[in-house]
Every structure is written in structure tokens, then in C-alpha cells.
Amino acid sequence: MQKLLAWVDQRFPLTKVWEEHVSKYYAPKNFNFWYYFGSLALLMLVIQILSGIFLTMHYKPDTSLAFASVEYIMRDVPWGWLIRYLHSTGASFFFIVIYLHMFRGLMYGSYKGPRELVWILGMVLFVALMAEAFMGYLLPWGNMSYWGAQVIISLFDALPFIGPSLAEWLRGDFVVSDATLNRFFSLHVIAVPLLLALLVFLHIVALHKVGSNNPDGVEIKKKKNADGLPLDGIPFHPYYSVKDTVGVAGFLILFAAAIFFAPEMWGWFLEHDNFTVANILQTPPEIKPLWYFTPFYSILRATTDDLIKYGLLPFVLALTALTLVSVRELKTKGIVVIIAGFVVAGFFGLEAKVWGVALMGLSLILFFFLPWLDRSPVKSIRYRGWKYKTALTIFTISFVMLGYVGTQPAEGIYKMCAQIGTLVYFAFFLLMPWISTYDKTKPVPERVT
Amino acid sequence: MKKLLVVFALLTAPALGWANEGACGQVAKCDPVKVDLNDKPSLQRGARLFMNYCLSCHSASYMRYNRLGQDLGISEELVEKNLLFATDKVGDLMSAVMPKADARAWFGTAPPDLTLEARARGPEWIYTYLRSFYRDDKSPSGWNNTVFPNVAMPHVLYEWQGSQRAVFKKNDKGMAHFEKFEVEKPGTMPPKEFDQSMRDLTNFMVYLAEPAKLERYKIGVYVIIFLAVFFVLAYLLKKEYWKDIH
Structure with a gap:
């Protein structure tokens, strides 16, 4: 085993990366409740990608098949309903986690120097996540999917000069149609997830360069011991890997409760109007996004x-x-x-x-x-x-x-x-x-x- | 910190309740209905009603006959013998007996697919709607509905319920408000029995909208028990690791 590791290390900085980002990454020892949401956001990304892969195996991005294919997943695909609820409930939980993660930043000034780039990369991530969620919401091809997309895309119509042609370019048609569904599918399953993965990587690299903030807003790198290690820092692994595991377990209890007992969350996570197929002639009484x-x-x-x-x-x-x-x-x-x-x-x-x-x-x-x-x-x-x-x-x-x-x-x-x-x-x-x-x-x- | 959490909880809690509020057309509030997917006899009675009456005009085209049989404990033979009207294959999707084009010609609109109706409108809506047909000589079918005014659907089960008239009262602004129903001609079923049948039908339609509901609560309990045990173990592990950090 040691020999194999040495062999790899000569060709790839495996031990170095592990130490730099995990076992010898020193994080402040005073993290509180609000510091769970970073790792939970990563967990949600993984859950969304994994469940998304399996949904993509059965979903049909075609206006005449899309809605039925989702119901096919809900009924005929083994455990399909679970995969689908993981993904649909996951979207809402992802945003809950992200909003709390951002609120933490506002409370403890995590955006302030030297962490400006961590914050900006995080904001780009947030905007990309919004795009991802918006395009994913069209895919079930329910009536609210359709009219939601129709309304939001036609917002671009309002922009002077470029508006109408921009909206048309986004849709690939004059109205939301098969062309729109297909391109949103492509962007939702390939383009934006790739971007998200890249941005998460950059967000973490930037964070590990400057080090984590903490509830006191004290820079732990200012006070170091004789070995040059921060006095108030502890290695991420094992201390925070075990602590975050507790956070993950607690979070999963809530997540599972939603998936198994209230996946619609009384219309907050899955809207009632989205259980009817998209209908160009029938506008829902109240068009609203999630x-x-x-x-x-x-x-x-x-x-x-x-x-x-x-x-x-x-x-x-x-x-x-x-x-x-x-x-x-x-x-x-x-x-x-x-x-x-x-x-x-x-x-x-x-x-x-x-x-x-x-x-x-x-x-x-x-x-x-x-x-x-x-x-x-x-x-x-x-x-x-x-x-x-x-x-x-x-x-x-x-x-x-x-x-x-x-x-x-x-x-x-x-x-x-x-x-x-x-x-x-x-x-x-x-x-x-x-x-x-x-x-x-x-x-x-x-x-x- | 804890104060903030409490504030958050208080801010979001009332919003959760409000989202579900739904009126029933001209009726101010839908009638409550007891949905119980563990009540298999009720689901079976509802299924029989649905197959015999609803499926003539409406489809349930995301659902398969044999899935229904398996879930409700009806053998494939019985399904084939008694429930297949539009097809001869038990693995088929449940399409309507009436062709769509004919339906459009007869009713002016094609009857909607009913697979997901309970998720789109809610069980209370369906239960109230089914019991709110009344005689209206001005409508083409001779029937109208307070929950869905001017609906194209006639009162299919009028023999059971009989016919009723709706009493509207004008308020001080001169707008007509639905007041109550008056029985015109009693049906073959006593009102209580009719309500019971409509409850069975509603119950079945809740199942139809999401067959996974039969198992998801049961699995959920085990998942949460597992996660709770995992949480305790993870917490003890964390405590062990952190005991020398102050």
C-alpha cells in the first residue's frame, strides 16, 4: 500500500492535495451551527447530480412525451418515484441550504477581505444555480412549467433594442416550444452542471487559500505556534469531517421526512398546477415561480x-x-x-x-x-x-x-x-x-x- | 443565535399552512373528506366505480390495469374479466372507451385525463365536485355544478343521487351567491350512502394520482429510524474526537 502510494505520489500530488485541503487544512475551532451549510450544499449538489443521472435515463425531452415520461418514472421505473422526489425535493432543499449559507456570510462578514473572491465565486454559483433550477423546472412539461418559462423568458422582451430577439434566441422559437424544451434539457443536464462543478472547485480553492472565517471574525492565521500552525485552528480531517457527518445525519432526517411524507410540501415544492400537462390555451389562475x-x-x-x-x-x-x-x-x-x-x-x-x-x-x-x-x-x-x-x-x-x-x-x-x-x-x-x-x-x- | 432560528421558524411556519387553501368554485369551502389509503375495501369499491363510470369518457392514461390489480389486491384474472373495457391487454395504459374526437363533438370538449386529478385539484375538491351537480335548464346537458360552473360534464350518477336544485341568494351588492341545495327528486341511494361512494371514489383517485403513496410512508418510517440511529452514532463519534478541543 505504501509502495503504491509512493508510486502515485511520484506521478500525481495525491498526498499533497489530501494534506493541503483535508488532513492539514486548518479550520477555526469555533464553528457553530451555521457552518454546516457549506458541506451540506456540496452534499446537495452530489444528490442532485446522482438522482439527475438516473432521471435522465428515463426522461424524454419531447413536448409530446415529457409529461408522460415523468409519470412513467413515478409509476413504472423501479424506485423511480424515490429518484424523482430526491431530485424535486432536493431542488428546494438545495436552495434552503444555499440561502442559510449566504445568510451565514452576511452575519459573520465572511465576504469581507481577504475573502472577496470566495464571496464573488459563491455569488456566481448562486446565479448559475438559479439558471439550473429555472431550466430544470420546465422539463416536467406541466402547465406551470410551461407558463412559468413563458413569463420569465418574455421578461427579456421588455429590454430595449435587443429584448425581443434575445427572448427569441433563448426560446429558439416565438413561444416556449419543443425547441425550448430540448435546449433547456441540454443546458440543464450538461452545460450548467459542468459550470457548477467548476465553480464549486474554484470556490473551495479560493477558500482554502485564504482560510475559513469564523463566528468571531478573527483571522486565525495571525496567531501561530512554534510549528507555524494556527493556535485556534484544527485540521479539517478528522475534526470537521466527523462534525459535518453529524450535520449530514441531522439534515438527512429532515430531507427524508420531506421526501417520504410531504414531497409536495403542500404545493410549495411541487405545485398543484404542474400536475396537468402544459396547455398553450389554458393559463393557470396564478402564474408564479417556485x-x-x-x-x-x-x-x-x-x-x-x-x-x-x-x-x-x-x-x-x-x-x-x-x-x-x-x-x-x-x-x-x-x-x-x-x-x-x-x-x-x-x-x-x-x-x-x-x-x-x-x-x-x-x-x-x-x-x-x-x-x-x-x-x-x-x-x-x-x-x-x-x-x-x-x-x-x-x-x-x-x-x-x-x-x-x-x-x-x-x-x-x-x-x-x-x-x-x-x-x-x-x-x-x-x-x-x-x-x-x-x-x-x-x-x-x-x-x- | 437560537433566537434567530426561532424567528426564522415563526416566519416560515404560517406560510406553509396558507399555500394549501383552496376554494371550491361558487362554494366557499370544499367539504372535508377522509382519505385513507390503508382502507383497501374502500379503494377497491372506488376502483370499481371509476372503471365502470369514469373510464367510459375519461382516460387515466398514465396508469396500467395490472398495476392497479397488484396494488389493490385484485387478481389479474378478475381485472381481465371485469375491468377491461377499452383493451384486451392487462398491461395496457387505461385509456377512455369513448374516442376523443367523438367526445369533442358530443360535449364540445374532450374530457380531461383523470390520472393526476387528485394531485392537481386535491381530494376535497373532487369529493365536493362529485356531489355538487344540480339541474339547470339553461345548460346544454341540463346539469350544472357549483364547484365547476358551466362544466360540460353531465351528472353521470344522477340515478344514485337523484336530482337537486341550487338555491342562489343575492347579496347587498346584487351578486348571486350559492346558498344551498334542495332535493328535487331523491335517488336510489340514501344521501349518506351516496356520500360514502363518492368518498370511495375520491380515495381511489388519490391512490391513482400517486400509487407510490401506498409504500412511501412505510419506507419513510424505516429510513428515518435508520438515520436517527446514524445521527446518534455520528454524534458520539464526534464527541469522542472533539474531547481534547477546547
């Missing part, structure tokens, strides 16, 4: 003329004024005034639905800039002042609220909530420089607690 897209979908729907006039316009003007008052550099002031000028002109010149699409895009883009929007000297919420804590709490509540109202008809109180939520969402990011600058922080300890 829950993991609804926060962003809410922002899209909330953007009406009213929101622009009474919400966004005052918001942009106030933000510009704030910048002019509080920023010293003339260059920054100039840039902000020019951008604000364009935005305000756009408020009057462009239709509200164009802004809806733009804001939905912006709501994702802003996440990428968080490392630079946050100017606080401390990372963890434990040592931040009340301002950031309050901001994060309000943001989290309104994000969940946006998610909920996105599943409801866009009228009355729901529309109102979506509009308030939208303003809160953007305020959280765009006011972050001030919130984090003027927040009164507590002293960060030298070592982890």
Missing part, C-alpha cells in the same frame, strides 16, 4: 409607476444628497451625480416593466459588491453595533416577506408589502456604506472565543 425565486419575482412585480414615482425617485435623490453631503472626494461626487442623473432620466424615459427587469437584475448584482459596500472594521455581527444588527434583521424579514408575497396575487396588501420590501432590499445594500461606517463596533478579541 418559492426560491419569489423574492426576486416580487421585486419585478412591485416595480410599477407608483413605486418609481413615490418610492424609487425620492430614494435615489436622497441617496445622491447623502453622498454629496458625506463624501469628500470630488470625483466620487461627480460619478454619483452622473449615475443618479441617468437613473432619474431613465425613471421618466423608460417603462416601469423595464425597470422591473433591471431592478431584479440589480438585486442580484448588488450582492457581488457587498465586500466593498460594507466599510465596517469588524466582520462578525458579534462585534458590530446596533445599526448593522438592525439593518440585517429588517433586511432578512423583508426578504422572507418578499418571498411570501411573490407567491400571492400582486394586489392590495401583497403589492404594498412587495413595494416596501423592495425599497428595504435596496436600502440595505445602498445604505450599507453609511450604516457600516457610523456603526459603533465593539473591540474584537485577539483569539477566537
Whole structure:
């Protein structure tokens, strides 16, 4: 065995990689509950790929066969129902895990230097995962699959100049059709999963270069012992490999409970309207995406003329004024005034639905800039002042609220909530420089607690 | 930290309940129905009803006859002898006896496939719908339904239920609201027995929509017991490894 390993090591850095990333990768010893979700996200990726491989063996990407082939999997393929529920419930659990993983980053400032690239790669992963989920949702060819795709793709129609041809290029047709189903199948089973695998690799390589953050936001590499090992670090294996196994077991209990006892989750994971085959003549009463897209979908729907006039316009003007008052550099002031000028002109010149699409895009883009929007000297919420804590709490509540109202008809109180939520969402990011600058922080300890 | 978790749980918990709320057309609330897939006699009675009445016009084209026989404990011979109307192969999918083109000509629309109806509309909807047909001289078939207004389907089981009239009341805004049914002519079945039959049929349709439901709860219990044992062992292993980390 030793000889074989030596033979391999001479030709491939097996031991080196193992030590660097597993047995001698030093992670802070104070990880708490929130640090399970990284490894759980990886677990979900593996579950989705494995169950997806078996679904692909029986699924038919053809508008006249797709829906029936899913039912064939549910009935005639041995254990097909289990494979299918693993995949469909898995999609929702994947997003639950990812959202909690991202929330951990917000709480403990994991996006802050030197981990900006880890965060950005993670955000690219999140966007790729959204694309993967969106295209996968068309494949069962249920009525909600069809109309969901129809509505979301026609959003691109709203974009000026390139919109209509872009939407047509995405669909491969003038409406969602067989061509769309086939290309979504291809992208869903090959292109995006490959991209996801590559991005996960990069995300982990970048993480292991800078080392993990922790609930105290203390850099463990600053305090090392005589051997050059971090005093507050412990090798990932065996310590965190056994700890994450506990996390995996706990998570799988919940996952199995959903798969075996509530795979539809009362319409939240599998929508009732998706149990009828796609019908071009029959629109479902309420077209809505699955829950993991609804926060962003809410922002899209909330953007009406009213929101622009009474919400966004005052918001942009106030933000510009704030910048002019509080920023010293003339260059920054100039840039902000020019951008604000364009935005305000756009408020009057462009239709509200164009802004809806733009804001939905912006709501994702802003996440990428968080490392630079946050100017606080401390990372963890434990040592931040009340301002950031309050901001994060309000943001989290309104994000969940946006998610909920996105599943409801866009009228009355729901529309109102979506509009308030939208303003809160953007305020959280765009006011972050001030919130984090003027927040009164507590002293960060030298070592982890 | 724990506070945050509690807040999260509280935020998401009510949302779970709301998603399932569904009205039944002109009826404010669907009638509750007891779905019990362990009640095999009920499933068998429902299957007989479904094959004799529904399958004449509707298909259940994702389901096979022999699968139904196996799951409900009906021998292949019995299925072949008593339940095959549209085919002579027991492994076939359950298509409708009536050709689609004829159906379109007779009813103006092809009757929908019923395999997944219970998952698309829910058992309460089906149960209420089946019992909500009423006489309506203005409709082409002479029947209407409060749960599905102006539905093309006639009241197939009127001999059993008899016929009833719907009483609508105008509210202060002048809109007609469904009030109650009035029996016009009693059927051959007492109302209680008819409701029982419709419950059997609904129960069967829940099975039909997801045959895996028969086994998935049972397997789930074992899976979770296994995972719980695994969780305890993993936790003890973790504790052993971590005892010198402070």
C-alpha cells in the first residue's frame, strides 16, 4: 500500500492535495451551527447530480412525451418515484441550504477581505444555480412549467433594442416550444452542471487559500505556534469531517421526512398546477415561480409607476444628497451625480416593466459588491453595533416577506408589502456604506472565543 | 443565535399552512373528506366505480390495469374479466372507451385525463365536485355544478343521487351567491350512502394520482429510524474526537 502510494505520489500530488485541503487544512475551532451549510450544499449538489443521472435515463425531452415520461418514472421505473422526489425535493432543499449559507456570510462578514473572491465565486454559483433550477423546472412539461418559462423568458422582451430577439434566441422559437424544451434539457443536464462543478472547485480553492472565517471574525492565521500552525485552528480531517457527518445525519432526517411524507410540501415544492400537462390555451389562475425565486419575482412585480414615482425617485435623490453631503472626494461626487442623473432620466424615459427587469437584475448584482459596500472594521455581527444588527434583521424579514408575497396575487396588501420590501432590499445594500461606517463596533478579541 | 432560528421558524411556519387553501368554485369551502389509503375495501369499491363510470369518457392514461390489480389486491384474472373495457391487454395504459374526437363533438370538449386529478385539484375538491351537480335548464346537458360552473360534464350518477336544485341568494351588492341545495327528486341511494361512494371514489383517485403513496410512508418510517440511529452514532463519534478541543 505504501509502495503504491509512493508510486502515485511520484506521478500525481495525491498526498499533497489530501494534506493541503483535508488532513492539514486548518479550520477555526469555533464553528457553530451555521457552518454546516457549506458541506451540506456540496452534499446537495452530489444528490442532485446522482438522482439527475438516473432521471435522465428515463426522461424524454419531447413536448409530446415529457409529461408522460415523468409519470412513467413515478409509476413504472423501479424506485423511480424515490429518484424523482430526491431530485424535486432536493431542488428546494438545495436552495434552503444555499440561502442559510449566504445568510451565514452576511452575519459573520465572511465576504469581507481577504475573502472577496470566495464571496464573488459563491455569488456566481448562486446565479448559475438559479439558471439550473429555472431550466430544470420546465422539463416536467406541466402547465406551470410551461407558463412559468413563458413569463420569465418574455421578461427579456421588455429590454430595449435587443429584448425581443434575445427572448427569441433563448426560446429558439416565438413561444416556449419543443425547441425550448430540448435546449433547456441540454443546458440543464450538461452545460450548467459542468459550470457548477467548476465553480464549486474554484470556490473551495479560493477558500482554502485564504482560510475559513469564523463566528468571531478573527483571522486565525495571525496567531501561530512554534510549528507555524494556527493556535485556534484544527485540521479539517478528522475534526470537521466527523462534525459535518453529524450535520449530514441531522439534515438527512429532515430531507427524508420531506421526501417520504410531504414531497409536495403542500404545493410549495411541487405545485398543484404542474400536475396537468402544459396547455398553450389554458393559463393557470396564478402564474408564479417556485418559492426560491419569489423574492426576486416580487421585486419585478412591485416595480410599477407608483413605486418609481413615490418610492424609487425620492430614494435615489436622497441617496445622491447623502453622498454629496458625506463624501469628500470630488470625483466620487461627480460619478454619483452622473449615475443618479441617468437613473432619474431613465425613471421618466423608460417603462416601469423595464425597470422591473433591471431592478431584479440589480438585486442580484448588488450582492457581488457587498465586500466593498460594507466599510465596517469588524466582520462578525458579534462585534458590530446596533445599526448593522438592525439593518440585517429588517433586511432578512423583508426578504422572507418578499418571498411570501411573490407567491400571492400582486394586489392590495401583497403589492404594498412587495413595494416596501423592495425599497428595504435596496436600502440595505445602498445604505450599507453609511450604516457600516457610523456603526459603533465593539473591540474584537485577539483569539477566537 | 437560537433566537434567530426561532424567528426564522415563526416566519416560515404560517406560510406553509396558507399555500394549501383552496376554494371550491361558487362554494366557499370544499367539504372535508377522509382519505385513507390503508382502507383497501374502500379503494377497491372506488376502483370499481371509476372503471365502470369514469373510464367510459375519461382516460387515466398514465396508469396500467395490472398495476392497479397488484396494488389493490385484485387478481389479474378478475381485472381481465371485469375491468377491461377499452383493451384486451392487462398491461395496457387505461385509456377512455369513448374516442376523443367523438367526445369533442358530443360535449364540445374532450374530457380531461383523470390520472393526476387528485394531485392537481386535491381530494376535497373532487369529493365536493362529485356531489355538487344540480339541474339547470339553461345548460346544454341540463346539469350544472357549483364547484365547476358551466362544466360540460353531465351528472353521470344522477340515478344514485337523484336530482337537486341550487338555491342562489343575492347579496347587498346584487351578486348571486350559492346558498344551498334542495332535493328535487331523491335517488336510489340514501344521501349518506351516496356520500360514502363518492368518498370511495375520491380515495381511489388519490391512490391513482400517486400509487407510490401506498409504500412511501412505510419506507419513510424505516429510513428515518435508520438515520436517527446514524445521527446518534455520528454524534458520539464526534464527541469522542472533539474531547481534547477546547
